[in-house]
Amino acid sequence: MSHLAAAPAPSVRVRAPGKINLTLRVGPVAEDGYHPLVTVFQAVALHEEVTATEVPEGAGISLTVEGPQAERVPLDSTNLAWQAVEAIARHVGLDPSVALHIAKGVPVAGGMAGGSADAAATLLACDTLWGTALPREELAGLAATLGSDVPFALLGHTAVGTGRGHLLTPAMTRGEFHWAFATRDEGLSTPEVYRRFDELTGPTAPSVGDADDNGLMQALRAGDARALGAALQNDLEAAALDLRPELARTLEIAQDGGALGTMVSGSGPTVAALARSRQHALALAATWTAEDAADAVWCTTGPASGARVL
Ligand code: C5P
Known part of the structure; x- marks a missing residue:
C-alpha cells in the first residue's frame, strides 16, 4: 500500500529592499502632524524576505522572524507586516488569515525602512497567495496607508518622493x-x-x-x-x-x-x-x-x- 504524505500548504516568498535617502529635505510640520518632504530614495541590496503560507480560514495571523536583531521585532499587530495583511484582506474582502515568516536582512530601527519593506513584501505575498492580482497602483495605494516609506519598498530602484515621501517618480540612474x-x-x-x-x-x-x-x-x-x-x-x-x-x-x-x-x-x-x-x-x-x-x-x-x- 502506498503512503501519501499530505501536500504542503501553498506559500509565496517575496523579497523587498531596504533604502537610503540620497537627499532628504524636510519642510515645516503641517497640520496633520506630518512634514512635507522632497527626497530621493535609493533601494539597496539588503533585503527582507517574507514567506506567506496559507492557513485554514479563521485561523488568523501568525508571525515569526529570523535574522540579525530578530528579537527586537514585535510579533503582534504593532508589526507593519501584520497591519499589511489586515489592510489587503479588508481591501479585497477576504479573511485575514495567513502565516507570515520574515527573514531580516535590513538593520532594525536604523532609518533604512526594514519594517516598511516587510509591509510591502507582505502586500505582494498575500496578493499572490490569494490570487487577487491587484494592479501595482492599487498595492501602492494600500502601501501608503501603512507608512510613508512602504510605497517605495514596492517600487525600488531610485525615485523622487514628495508629499509624506509616498508620492513617487522613478529617476534615471546609470551603473552601481x-x-x-x-x-x-x-x-x-x-x-x-x-x-x-x-x-x-x-x-x-x-x-x-x-x-x-x-x-x-x-x-x-x-x-x-x-x-x-x-x-x-x-x-x-x-x-x-x-x-x-x-x-x-x-x-x-x-x-x-x-x-x-x-x-x-x-x-x-x-x-x-x-x-x-x-x-x-x-x-x-x-x-x-x-x-x-x-x-x-x-x-x-x-x-x-x-x-x-x-
Ligand atoms: O509614515 P510613518 O508611519 O512611517 O511615519 C512615522 C512618524 O514619522 C509619523 O508619525 C510622524 O511623526 C513622522 N513623519 C513626519 N513626516 C513625514 C513622515 C513621517 O513627521 N513625512
Missing part, C-alpha cells in the same frame, strides 16, 4: 554605487527625530518647494559617484546628531577614510558612506569596526529592485 553602513544596536524613533527637527528649526524651516536636486539627478544619470557623494544631503541629520552625538565620530572616520560622501541615513542612527568601489566600502567598514564606531557594519550596492516574488 557602493555603500558602507554603520549601525547601532540602540535605534532612534522616527517621530522623536522629527520632533527634535521641529525644536531645532523652529517655525522657520524653509519650504521644501525651494529644494534643488539638479546636481544629484545629473550625478545619478551619469553614474558619477564622486558628484553623487558631494550632493548627499539630509535635513534630519542635525536632529539625529543632537540626539546621538556619538554619530559625529562615525561620520568623521568615514570622511578621513576617503568616503565620497557621508550622511546619517533617513532618521538614523545608521550612518551611510559612499565608497569608490566594493574594496573601498569594505575598508571603510573595517575602519569603523577597528575604531569601535559601530555595533555592526554592512556593505552593499544600490540601486536594487523593488518587491518581487521569488
Whole structure:
C-alpha cells in the first residue's frame, strides 16, 4: 500500500529592499502632524524576505522572524507586516488569515525602512497567495496607508518622493554605487527625530518647494559617484546628531577614510558612506569596526529592485 504524505500548504516568498535617502529635505510640520518632504530614495541590496503560507480560514495571523536583531521585532499587530495583511484582506474582502515568516536582512530601527519593506513584501505575498492580482497602483495605494516609506519598498530602484515621501517618480540612474553602513544596536524613533527637527528649526524651516536636486539627478544619470557623494544631503541629520552625538565620530572616520560622501541615513542612527568601489566600502567598514564606531557594519550596492516574488 502506498503512503501519501499530505501536500504542503501553498506559500509565496517575496523579497523587498531596504533604502537610503540620497537627499532628504524636510519642510515645516503641517497640520496633520506630518512634514512635507522632497527626497530621493535609493533601494539597496539588503533585503527582507517574507514567506506567506496559507492557513485554514479563521485561523488568523501568525508571525515569526529570523535574522540579525530578530528579537527586537514585535510579533503582534504593532508589526507593519501584520497591519499589511489586515489592510489587503479588508481591501479585497477576504479573511485575514495567513502565516507570515520574515527573514531580516535590513538593520532594525536604523532609518533604512526594514519594517516598511516587510509591509510591502507582505502586500505582494498575500496578493499572490490569494490570487487577487491587484494592479501595482492599487498595492501602492494600500502601501501608503501603512507608512510613508512602504510605497517605495514596492517600487525600488531610485525615485523622487514628495508629499509624506509616498508620492513617487522613478529617476534615471546609470551603473552601481557602493555603500558602507554603520549601525547601532540602540535605534532612534522616527517621530522623536522629527520632533527634535521641529525644536531645532523652529517655525522657520524653509519650504521644501525651494529644494534643488539638479546636481544629484545629473550625478545619478551619469553614474558619477564622486558628484553623487558631494550632493548627499539630509535635513534630519542635525536632529539625529543632537540626539546621538556619538554619530559625529562615525561620520568623521568615514570622511578621513576617503568616503565620497557621508550622511546619517533617513532618521538614523545608521550612518551611510559612499565608497569608490566594493574594496573601498569594505575598508571603510573595517575602519569603523577597528575604531569601535559601530555595533555592526554592512556593505552593499544600490540601486536594487523593488518587491518581487521569488
Ligand atoms: O509614515 P510613518 O508611519 O512611517 O511615519 C512615522 C512618524 O514619522 C509619523 O508619525 C510622524 O511623526 C513622522 N513623519 C513626519 N513626516 C513625514 C513622515 C513621517 O513627521 N513625512
